[in-house]
Amino acid sequence: MRDRLRAYDPEIFDAILGEENRQQTELELIPSENYTYPEVLTALGTVFTNKYSEGYPGNRYYGGQTYTDVIERLATARARALFGAEHANVQALSGAAMNQTVYYGLLEPGDSILAMDLTHGGHLTHGSPVSHMARVFSFHRYKADASGRIDFDEVQRIAEKVRPKLVLCGHSSFPRDLDYAGFKRVADAVGALTMADVSHIGGLIAGGAGPNPLDHGFDVITTTTHKSLRGPRGGLVLSRAEFGRRIDRSVFPGLQGGPHMHTIAAIAVALKKAAEPEFRDYAARIVSNARTLADGLIERGAELVTGGTDNHLVVVDTVASFGLEGRHAQRLLEEVGLATNKQLVPDDPLPAQRASGVRLGTPAATTRGMGDPEMTAVADLFVRALRHRDDTGERDAVRAEVRELCARFPAPV
Incomplete structure (x- = not known):
């Protein structure tokens, strides 16, 4: 297959070879990047890329879904088992999409969200002014001190003032463990839902090297699949069972059309890898x-x-x-x-x-x-x-x- 690509489109082929050489001869220190498994790459390059599968297993809008249903059911079952979740959605096309589906699924436009300040490690999708989400929802900020400690008395003071519907923790660039029990206490005190974006540390949680927010009663966690999990580029939304239907409908038909079934097959492979000793x-x-x-x-x-x-x-x-x-x-x-x-x-x-x-x-x-x-x-x-x-x-x-x-x-x- 590589020879066919080389003959047909040498410019693209040469760029692929160049990137392979760059990844071999340079050291990747970007924390959101990793090398996936050969088995994951194999799954990504399969005939599932040819298939449209709008909907969910057993309830699709197109025919011919025997094997798409098999892989999606495997992927969701593996995600639930790995993270200890009651419900899992594996269709989100990216980290940004998975977070948006939670906001739209559980909140109403204009609702307040309490999230980490972006300069203190928060993520673009946690309400950056340049994101569309900041135009739809009202984001408020908390910070950490120089040692990485979060003052939960201050977080609660902010929460009591802005009355968020969602308390969001998680980060793009915060080098310390988070006190999930502290965030849950704040959320419970103001009647808010809890969400943790664990995209960077999803693999650490899966491997038992980091705390799991679900163990502290969180309502939802989201994680991308390509960072410390070593999977393909995609997203997982893991939640309590009572929010499952709302999240599923928010993903499809709310935000996305047909899922990328070749990616879901690769996610299933990566989740199986992550469950191994x-x-x-x-x-x-x-x-x-x-x-x-x-x-x-x-x-x-x-x-x-x-x-x-x-x-x-x-x-x-x-x-x-x-x-x-x-x-x-x-x-x-x-x-x-x-x-x-x-x-x-x-x-x-x-x-x-x-x-x-x-x-x-x-x-x-x-x-x-x-x-x-x-x-x-x-x-x-x-x-x-x-x-x-x-x-x-x-x-x-x-x-x-x-x-x-x-x-x-x-x-x-």
Whole structure:
């Protein structure tokens, strides 16, 4: 099949080869990216991509659904078992869509939502002013202190003032565990529903390396499937049974049409992988690697948001550490083969396209088989690349060491 693509569309084929080479020779440190399983890639490239399957198993709008129903039922059953949920929807096409379906399914336009401040780690879909959701719902903010501690007395004060219908926790860039019991207490006190967006840490929860909000009585959790879960790009909505029908109708026909059945097949494969004993070890090593990386950066003089990490995320304040805006640090690191992304720091005075930091994560490096010694080496390479940014010889040396490290731990691509 690859030979047919090469012959028919060499430009696309060459771009695919180039990306395969980039993923092999550069170190992926973006925490929202990972290398999926070969079995997942196989499922993605199947004839299920040819099939329209609007609706749900046993109640589709098209005929010929015998096998689509099989894979979707497997996917939802595996999701419920893995996360301990009463209901699961596996049709959301992305993280943004899965969160929107919860808002539309459980709330009314204009309702208040209490969510984490975006500069403190909240996500675009948690009410960024540039998102459509901010035009539909009324978002209010809470923050964390410098150590990553959330003052729940303050959160409750805000909640009593704005009377949210939904208390939302979860993040895109928050390196600490969340106190789900604390959020539940606040929500119960004002009669609000609870939702946790665990997209970044879904794999850690599945592998027993992070707390599960459902264990604390949360109504809904959402997670993407491609980050620490190592699945394809998609989203899960997991909820109490009483909200299942409302969420399903919000996904379809409310927000989406036909689901991507090849992706659902791949999600089912990834969920089966995540239920295996080996995945628990993998999740634990992600966390261990992140802590080693954070310690190595601190020892070399880097300033980290919250001073460390409890999960897979590390956020470096590059302005405070190296006198570099995040966008410049990201570019310099990419030139030596370290893929990161610029990131806002708490109460960042810079806009998101410039930012004062960069965000790092360990899922992809852990997938390659790297451990604590390699994370210490990565911390050293990171600091050298930025501290000696004007030294061509040192930067060339860093690039060579990154290539050598990647060659010792091939990516499964």
